[in-house]
Amino acid sequence: MKLSILGCRSATPSENHHTTSQVLELKNHLFLIDCGEGTQIQLRNHKIKFSRIKHIFISHLHGDHFYGLIGLISTFRLLGRTSDLYIYGPKGIKEIITLQLKLANSWTNYSLFFHELESNISQVIFEDDEVSVSTIPLDHRIYTNGFLFKEKHNQKRLNRITTNDLKIESDSLKTYAFCSDTAYNENIIPLIKSVDLLYHDATFLDLHKNLAKRTKHSTAKQAAKIAKLAEVKKLVLGHFSSRYKDKKQFLSESKLLFHEVELASDGKVIEI
Amino acid sequence: MKLSILGCRSATPSENHHTTSQVLELKNHLFLIDCGEGTQIQLRNHKIKFSRIKHIFISHLHGDHFYGLIGLISTFRLLGRTSDLYIYGPKGIKEIITLQLKLANSWTNYSLFFHELESNISQVIFEDDEVSVSTIPLDHRIYTNGFLFKEKHNQKRLNRITTNDLKIESDSLKTYAFCSDTAYNENIIPLIKSVDLLYHDATFLDLHKNLAKRTKHSTAKQAAKIAKLAEVKKLVLGHFSSRYKDKKQFLSESKLLFHEVELASDGKVIEI
Numbered sequence: 004m005k006l007s008i009l010g011c012r013s014a015t016p017s018e019n020h021h022t023t024s025q026v027l028e029l030k031n032h033l034f035l036i037d038c039g040e041g042t043q044i045q046l047r048n049h050k051i052k053f054s055r056i057k058h059i060f061i062s063h064l065h066g067d068h069f070y071g072l073i074g075l076i077s078t079f080r081l082l083g084r085t086s087d088l089y090i091y092g093p094k095g096i097k098e099i100i101t102l103q104l105k106l107a108n109s110w111t112n113y114s115l116f117f118h119e120l121e122s123n124i125s126q127v128i129f130e131d132d133e134v135s136v137s138t139i140p141l142d143h144r145i146y147t148n149g150f151l152f153k154e155k156h157n158q159k160r161l162n163r164i165t166t167n168d169l170k171i172e173s174d175s176l177k178t179y180a181f182c183s184d185t186a187y188n189e190n191i192i193p194l195i196k197s198v199d200l201l202y203h204d205a206t207f208l209d210l211h212k213n214l215a216k217r218t219k220h221s222t223a224k225q226a227a228k229i230a231k232l233a234e235v236k237k238l239v240l241g242h243f244s245s246r247y248k249d250k251k252q253f254l255s256e257s258k259l260l261f262h263e264v265e266l267a268s269d270g271k272v273i274e275i
Numbered sequence: 276m277k278l279s280i281l282g283c284r285s286a287t288p289s290e291n292h293h294t295t296s297q298v299l300e301l302k303n304h305l306f307l308i309d310c311g312e313g314t315q316i317q318l319r320n321h322k323i324k325f326s327r328i329k330h331i332f333i334s335h336l337h338g339d340h341f342y343g344l345i346g347l348i349s350t351f352r353l354l355g356r357t358s359d360l361y362i363y364g365p366k367g368i369k370e371i372i373t374l375q376l377k378l379a380n381s382w383t384n385y386s387l388f389f390h391e392l393e394s395n396i397s398q399v400i401f402e403d404d405e406v407s408v409s410t411i412p413l414d415h416r417i418y419t420n421g422f423l424f425k426e427k428h429n430q431k432r433l434n435r436i437t438t439n440d441l442k443i444e445s446d447s448l449k450t451y452a453f454c455s456d457t458a459y460n461e462n463i464i465p466l467i468k469s470v471d472l473l474y475h476d477a478t479f480l481d482l483h484k485n486l487a488k489r490t491k492h493s494t495a496k497q498a499a500k501i502a503k504l505a506e507v508k509k510l511v512l513g514h515f516s517s518r519y520k521d522k523k524q525f526l527s528e529s530k531l532l533f534h535e536v537e538l539a540s541d542g543k544v545i546e547i
Binding site for chain 2: 014015016018040041043044047064065066071073074077078093095099102103106107108109145
């Protein structure tokens, strides 16, 4: 399992700090998670093959999480894509994209499928023989989902192995939970219990916890508390507010509660 | 008069080649012309003050000319803008922008005025004591306008000067014509006659003139022919297709017909 951070800045991009976008490589999949403005440029910078992206997951309809989607969809067309593309995101995303394609009189030459989300209960939204993806309902100013990516048992192997082997194999199945943007919310704990990797909203430091509460974001300390209660194996903090020039305090603040933590940064690759 | 090219690549952006966007400084105005994805990042790179932009002109609704607009509008809000913003562009632009603001539940805290264009005849769309802006109807795959920016006589001075002085003063009034995207189209010649600076679509070389015709773009040679017929003072070529690594041929091809020509490039500043 390999996570590549393309951007982890909240609100607005700058030359060296891109808004939210990540690529998760799991089994034979390359999942794109969120798609802030300029994501297509970041994909090129990090030499990620556009054609390998078949599923795009959008957490919510704030611009720093999806303004790059229409540009990516257009570029897929210009690159001559023919394979299907699946987009999972809040209700309304289909209208935004198709309105722009219609007014540009430029339809895609590949099939574009929208899976619009409205539920406030976790649901499986993608599944094949090797992986499943389910939603993690989050508490933000507008309708928002995190996403839980899980490796699955290989059914053919299962038929041949013992109970003890099964236990070992289960432990080795990788899991990744993406939780941004969200207020501190203990309801997600059962959904992300013991994941190998948790990416969590840490827009603010504890100093600005009132601002976090008002804008329905989290502090580094709150992210660490969630990681601790959920007994995750590793925590990555992201979605930093641009007000903080030095990010070291995010690390020290969260390490008081949870040690296995690191900071997201543009271009960082985490392999589990 | 000062023109800053923020991007001049057609179709898709890459790290070092941005899609169309320009800033024109004329009298006390800073006009933004087109707004490809990542324009807000380019504005920062070139240290252009966001608050000085009050008028944005969008030529047409192909993504490489306006996908950065919604992000810029959102960033204006986040920066605490309170002054009015005027957007001039094809019918439909208001629906695209307001749909996204509505679904993000994030209205602007400044007044946003849309001036939607539908006419196929040139019209004045902005005017004050010092400058006027009018449309230049272009021939492209979808409804498209170029824009003509003109300095005006200062009325107070006019009342005091002689006929001879008036002639001298008229010659010194600066004019800029932005013509992208467009097929070769002699109908624009009366509108852009003798302008100080013409930016013209030169997506292709003569080698690909059939492709230019089919996609309703121009070649460097065609741009030069328009410049010559219109007797403009200076020509800037832009909107280059990414297929050409070396741009020198654009220059040599157009110099056969028109000598006062240069190539656009990201970051180039032209002062007249």
